[in-house]
Amino acid sequence: xxxxxxxxxxxxxxxxxxxxxxxxxxxxxxxxxxxxxxxxxxxxxxxxxxxxxxxxxxxxxxxxxxxxxxxxxxxxxxxxxxxxxxxxxxxxxxxxxxxxxxxxxxxxxx
Amino acid sequence: xxxxxxxxxxxxxxxxxxxxxxxxxxxxxxxxxxxxxxxxxxxxxxxxxxxxxxxxxxxxxxxxxxxxxxxxxxxxxxxxxxxxxxxxxxxxxxxxxxxxxxxxxxxxxxxxx
Numbered sequence: 105x106x107x108x109x110x111x112x113x114x115x116x117x118x119x120x121x122x123x124x125x126x127x128x129x130x131x132x133x134x135x136x137x138x139x140x141x142x143x144x145x146x147x148x149x150x151x152x153x154x155x156x157x158x159x160x161x162x163x164x165x166x167x168x169x170x171x172x173x174x175x176x177x178x179x180x181x182x183x184x185x186x187x188x189x190x191x192x193x194x195x196x197x198x199x200x201x202x203x204x205x206x207x208x209x210x211x212x213x214x
Numbered sequence: 215x216x217x218x219x220x221x222x223x224x225x226x227x228x229x230x231x232x233x234x235x236x237x238x239x240x241x242x243x244x245x246x247x248x249x250x251x252x253x254x255x256x257x258x259x260x261x262x263x264x265x266x267x268x269x270x271x272x273x274x275x276x277x278x279x280x281x282x283x284x285x286x287x288x289x290x291x292x293x294x295x296x297x298x299x300x301x302x303x304x305x306x307x308x309x310x311x312x313x314x315x316x317x318x319x320x321x322x323x324x325x326x327x
Contacts, residue, residue, distance in 0.1 A: 135313055145226055146220075146304055146318030147258075153315070192257060198232075200246045200265070202316065204258040
């Protein structure tokens, strides 16, 4: 079964607003990654946060990790129409493999 | 810089026909290679994983197989396709440990008729 589950499944916001997506997982992890997927394309890595980190920033992206709650959130600030995509969290499993969640579909309305 | 090539982009095949999808990586050596399948509106299911030439790990029982004849070449095959094999197939690579990101190709949309 999949490890990560994103919430909400779909999110629609106006351009300029902030978008928050959440990811919950079931077992202990070493790191958690967030990926973006444009429709019909491959996934693109956005950010990795290690289990000993609580928050990480990259441009307009802010990721938090709460290992006690087994959850992570991805915040996209000042959203743009180009941010429209699906966003996935991925948690590490054995070796170099990851569990991917089912994704949050984000629509940013211009 | 590293690049990953996956082809074809789309494929329509009849039930019972064979399949061969190819993925190649450039600009890196000894990558970990992965095949995923993504059903419509769903997450990614890991199908196969390889850490080196000839070394293939299979995640789920199925009528698909994978091979790695060269360091940077990963092939997904089937002798006889089923309707349930339809989906979006993604190839990815990574290096080193699980602290490294995976890099994905643009995928193959496979439709079985």
